[in-house]
Amino acid sequence: MSLFLINTGMTLSILFFYVGYWFRVRNNRLHRAFNSAGIFFNLSTAVYLLGLKYLGDGIEQSGVIATVDKVYIDIHRAIAAVTLILMLLMGWSGFTRKKGFHRKLHFIFLPLYTLVYISGLFLFRSN
Numbered sequence: 001m002s003l004f005l006i007n008t009g010m011t012l013s014i015l016f017f018y019v020g021y022w023f024r025v026r027n028n029r030l031h032r033a034f035n036s037a038g039i040f041f042n043l044s045t046a047v048y049l050l051g052l053k054y055l056g057d058g059i060e061q062s063g064v065i066a067t068v069d070k071v072y073i074d075i076h077r078a079i080a081a082v083t084l085i086l087m088l089l090m091g092w093s094g095f096t097r098k099k100g101f102h103r104k105l106h107f108i109f110l111p112l113y114t115l116v117y118i119s120g121l122f123l124f125r126s127n
Helices: 002-022 028-055 070-095 099-123
Strands: 064-066 124-126
Touching: 002 028, 002 064, 002 099, 002 124, 028 070, 070 099, 099 124
Parallel strands: none
Antiparallel strands: 064 124
């Protein structure tokens, strides 16, 4: 059940990010709303995941099992941490209307976030 909730939260997040990206020129109000929802679902899922790891019995005891060696999991987590920082910078630059910085970041953020999302689907399985 834990992996299902994690995958659902991250799937909603990436869907909202891409729908928000589609509205970037068409409707700025919808662009902000969808991307804010993407940030919300990403952060909510990340807090849930960290809660499982550090406040609960651990990720493995929650039924989330790695399918690859630990080094690949560590690489995934490192890239996810960088992506989290980029996501927060994207949100900040969007809300403060720093358009040039915001536009440059999305060329890095969206592909990197997609990579982290897809790799997470393959690196873990449910027990």
